[in-house]
Amino acid sequence: MKFHILTLFPEMILQGLRPGIIGRAAEKGIISLNAVNIRDYTEERHGKVDDYPYGGGAGMLLQAQPVYVAHRAVTGGRRVRTIYMTPQGVPLTQKTVRELAGEEELIFLCGHYEGIDERVLEEIVTDSISIGDYVLTGGELAAMVVIDAVSRLVPGVLGNEDSPEEESFFNDLLEYPQYSRPESWHGKSVPAVLLSGNHREVAAWRLEEARKRTALRRPDLYERYQETQRLIRQLSKDKRNNIHMMESLARGKGEILYADAGNGMKNAAIYDGSCRTAMLTAGDAGSGRRLAELLPAETERVLVSQAFLEEILEEKQYRPSCRYRQVLYPQRTVLPVKHKDIRRLGMESYEYVCARYCDGTGDAGRQGEARRTGVNRQYVKERILAGAVYGIFVEEEPVGFGGYHADGGLGMLYLEENSRRKGLGTSLEAYIINRMLERGWIPYGHVEADNMPAMGLQEKLGLYFAAKTYCRMEKTLANEGQVC
């Protein structure tokens, strides 16, 4: 991820972000920070960049010319998302942060004085963001806040161990209270349940504390949490068919674009901005048409199980790319894993995975899906850095891999030809299911409807099949390069 910051105080940005996690990510090249001094681009003498506002008023304005030329110097005429930091902008939320984390390059424009000449804003700014209802002396601190929040979602920045995909247990809720050593401090003891070693009880206690805290401190967030929980309960009446929507919501990835209130829920639209994937279900074609209107313009793929939705989406330039069956593992019990040498893969395995998953050539086995949806190397890199890919080894040699997709479904399964039909696939999938259970997720996945060996494997593991067949609709042209 590349960040460019147009500012009068580049050293403020660099000094502010260099120490700590963000600085380390920049050193490793996972993100890049390019602080551009607007003053370097003025055509006026003595580095002058400001002037009085027409019509009078207090203070000075940043002039259009140096801002425009500095921006051109970064873009070279390309279209790059450009965010103006201003108290007049849209209030920053984690949802916006997630969405921005999906970009490859961002430009931040930091204002100073009383603002910036409106004419250049009209020409270069794509988004305006405020970090709160108060006024800072300039946009630098605000830009740093956004850069920090976006960077920690960039795969690899936090490292595999504390990847943000794993912290989504208590979405929409404030964090529960935490305690460390010593057990007793100032006469206050750590709550006994945390010392019990009973993971289930600990999780239940934390959830309850998080709920109480959120209801008390942030009733607005709590209301949204309850709305999401209500929809999850509705969807759970047909769990096998709706598990992808339920899990997207429960893991805090999907947002509700629309959902019928009450018991007879027929229509729902959920959108996951982090992988630009929408999920629709509709009671009839008229409702389906209305739901399709709600899809954000940047939506790249839509998962549907109704033929009339396919037709509606085709009118909107989406094309069917893959038909699959949905499977889920609703139990909480971990599965036995016979083969012991299974580990999370790091970037040293990148070429190995790409050669088998992306290219679809040679001994690639069933790589039809990858070929059709244009899975590329970038996606594999993103998944590995997210800590979402596991390898299976025999005598220290990799013989296959699998993981979970950006939209949350288990997949990417691959085994070398001579390692098939030996139970290794069963072990690998069971292992991934167990990792998902650890995170409090309900494991589910998608299997190509005509992939008989994969379907057999799911049955053997005790997974349940949804009755419906799903279709993944991909936006034509725009879908090259990414897949969920």
Ligand code: ADE
């Ligand atoms: N610039 C000055 N105040 C700001 C704020 N609250 N948010 C974003 N940018 C700003």
